[in-house]
Amino acid sequence: MSGQIVIVGAGQAGLQIAESLRTEGFDGDVILLGKERHAPYQRPPLSKAWLAGETADDRLTIRGPDFLAAKKIDLRVGVEVERIDVGARKAFLVDGSAFSWTGLALATGARARRPDLPGAELPHVRVLRDFEDAKEISHRLDEAANVVIIGGGFIGLEVAVAARKRGCATVVVEALDRLMARAVTPEISAFFADLHRAHGVELFFGEQVAEISDAGVKTASGALFPADLVVLGVGAVPNDELAVAAGLDVSRGIVVDDCGRTSATDVVAAGDCAVLRRGDGALRRFESVQYAVEGAKAAAAALLGRSKPFSAAPWFWSDQYDVKLQMAGSSENHDALIERRSGDKAFSLFYYRQGELVGVDSVNRPGEHLLARKLLDAHFSPEPALVGDPARDLRLLLR
Missing domain, CATH: 3.50.50.60 (FAD/NAD(P)-binding domain)
Structure with missing residues (x-):
């Protein structure tokens, strides 16, 4: 499939869209436009290991120039898109230049509130x-x-x-x-x-x-x-101004379906700038590496006319001192809580709503976190009595 796809935003989501286009077999031009003057890098370590002085600058880079060249991804850094014209299929930069596109991806991220x-x-x-x-x-x-x-x-x-x-x-x-x-x-x-x-x-x-x-x-x-x-540290605001000016559906973020499609033909969005409209009509915005990556994969497929919806349970993590908090699913509106504990700083909380497992928070229990993601993705809800028994090996439930 040929053409030219322009990606606005060279963060985790933008880079993943570019990579996934190649994985999906797209052989046209892929132009990745980044406002920052850095190659795509990981953001989570900025407030964790990097700020604590425990990792070097070069460990933040996601993909180096050799990889991008091999994938024929045309990365342009230090450039800013001023507006997009959906009808004309053009993206205009602040320097007056413009890029035509057969497909457009918005991965503009968010800014600190x-x-x-x-x-x-x-x-x-x-x-x-x-x-x-x-x-x-x-x-x-x-x-x-x-x-x-x-x-x-x-x-x-x-x-x-x-x-x-x-x-x-x-x-x-x-x-x-x-x-x-x-x-x-x-x-x-x-x-x-x-x-x-x-x-x-x-x-x-x-x-x-x-x-x-x-x-x-x-x-x-x-x-x-x-x-x-x-x-x-009072939250983030999605960078949806380009979408607003272009007349796309926006509601505290660029509204997308589970394939990353926006309200405009051949325009997708992914990452922190996007808000997912679920099947029940409710809007949900996820700020996580997982959503940036998996949402970007779905968006890339959508640009090529394929439907690969992102449906995995959301997960997130935070490192604080010697503690790793890992969350899977959601504890929202839970009506039962079951604890599994192996020490003062090692435990998991399993959340149920009307008998269904809806979320798990794990503290220094990485294996249990991975298990929780599998349980949630399989829509399998173990009996609370089994979860509450620390002697039971919950891994056996998925065999």
Whole structure:
């Protein structure tokens, strides 16, 4: 199959679309446009091993120039697409040049949310989304005595780990009543609150930030936390402006079906910029490597007229100190919880809804996490009594 496919965004999803086009047998031109001046790289380590100084820059690169050349993927970095014209099938760059396309993929990712706060634009107030953000935070951590993190989600807590490893006094200010409240259950929140306190992090819940100044972070209750570095970890906003201007269906992200197809013919989207419309009409946005990769594979197939829907259970992970949290499925609206434990820092929580297994959170139990993904993908719900018996080998259930 020939033609020219243009991919806007050279992150994990954009690169995977390009690779999958070749795997699917597409022999036309593949142009991969990246706004950043870096070759495609892994983002998760930026807030984990890289920020903690435990991995080198070159370990972040996903694919080197030799691989891209062998696959005939034309990577252009440091270029920005200004608009797309779906009718004319053209992508226009800010420098005035344009690319015609027979197929278009939007993998524009997301940007860190910046709350409308007095002082949020001060130089010592940072966000962590890309490599340049991470380098700036790392540099400031080397010099900071007091670090305040606004937001007790995954990014904020992983930055807190790096700050403590650098010897910084660290405070986390969270508006809700517990950590990672939008993603995990109270049981997991409580475990990680204890973990961070044990490492010297001060946690403050139910605090609304009123302003940021050179003196520090002031909350609505009047508390003032001194800070040489403030990190905003309050979520992300999908980069869907190109899609909005082009008239695509957008609702807190570019709306796609389970094959990555948008509302426009021969236009797909994948990764953090996309929001999946499920069969029941509900919209769901996943910010994970798994969704970027698997959604991109589905989108590439769709560009070639094939339907390979992404249907695997979602999974995600977070590394904090010596603890790895791995989540599969969803604990949302569960009505039963079964625990399997092998130590203070090694356990899994199995979540059921009306007798059906819907999610599993594992702490330092990687084997159980992999098993959970298999169970969820197979739509197999083991009896809660079996799950709750630590002597039972759950792997036997899938044989």
